[in-house]
Amino acid sequence: MTTILGISGSLRKASFNTGLLRAAAGMMPEGATLEFGSIEGVPLYNGDDEAANGTPEAVARLRAQLEAADGLLLSTPEYNNGIPGVFKNAIDWMASGKGADAFKGKPVAVIGASPMAFGTVLAQDAWWPVLRTLGTRPWYEGRLMVGKAREKFDETGELKDADTQERLASFVEGFVAAI
Template identity: 40%
Template sequence: MSEKNVLVLVGSLRAASTNRQLAEAAVELAPEGASFALYEGHHALPLYNEDVDVEGELPESVVAYRAAIAGADAVLVVTPEHNGTIPANLKNAIDWSSRPYGSSSISSKPVAVIGTAFAQYGGVWAQDEARKAYGIAGANVLDTTVLAVPNSVVRFAELHPKDDAEITEQLSAFIAEFVAKLDGAAAASEDSAAA
């Protein structure tokens, strides 16, 4: 199998976000045969407006974002929970990746969602909402591969997730399962193409 390129999107725009730190830890823990890369440009996407979504007239931020999604083998989303749901910037990124209808960059793309939140359940509502939105957008949502870390503000007050032994163990297990599913999806795709 060839190396899998995974685009990592962080739902929080805050520089010191615990979700950004969790994403950084995921990038560092990527196993051999997989490359995880943080995407920094989705904060620059304008609010989705079909009047702006015109081929040949797209903002550069949209062109770059859609190309990054299209060029990745999969997408890993790391999101906080804002008022019980996903952050507005993440919903906007999903909307931009879902177009043009029928030939979008996210269509059939494997997507997994993880995250951390201050609440006791680790942001599972936001993760569920993100999976739902990506599924409706046409992504291949890997919903059995999950990780929700509760009490983020307290847990990571003085410790980066990459330095938390329990978190690195859980994150490593998640990443191994995620990458194995990507290998399985690629093999299934090759088999169906050969048939």
């Protein structure tokens, strides 16, 4: 079984990016599964707190999920043409100290959704230097920018758009095949 850890960079209940991951989980090819990793409860990184108290539970859980996974799929929102702070903070926490080892050589792909036309292209591009620094194995063959998300998801964050569903299915199939 191929296990992909999917992490959404949004804390919003009806998040488009979390909805995109849920949709991906429902269309995984046979022999593959997508497990959700949540950034909920990850505190702001503070080296003093880490030295005094060690790794917070929410971070330890994400690290364990990453270690056990065969690949990593980030579903990123875009804030001010970049990576949302809460998402970068969670990955920084995960990669702190020995945590960085779990990223090394791990196949990774990035997708994202936003209500604007360009659908997170700049946030996705901003992730690559970070993921390169962590020593991941980037999967560049597929690209999935979901723009105009309000027309494609319902008010609870479920992906309804058939064309996007098709593109997402082809994306996850390609990523799983590459792994």
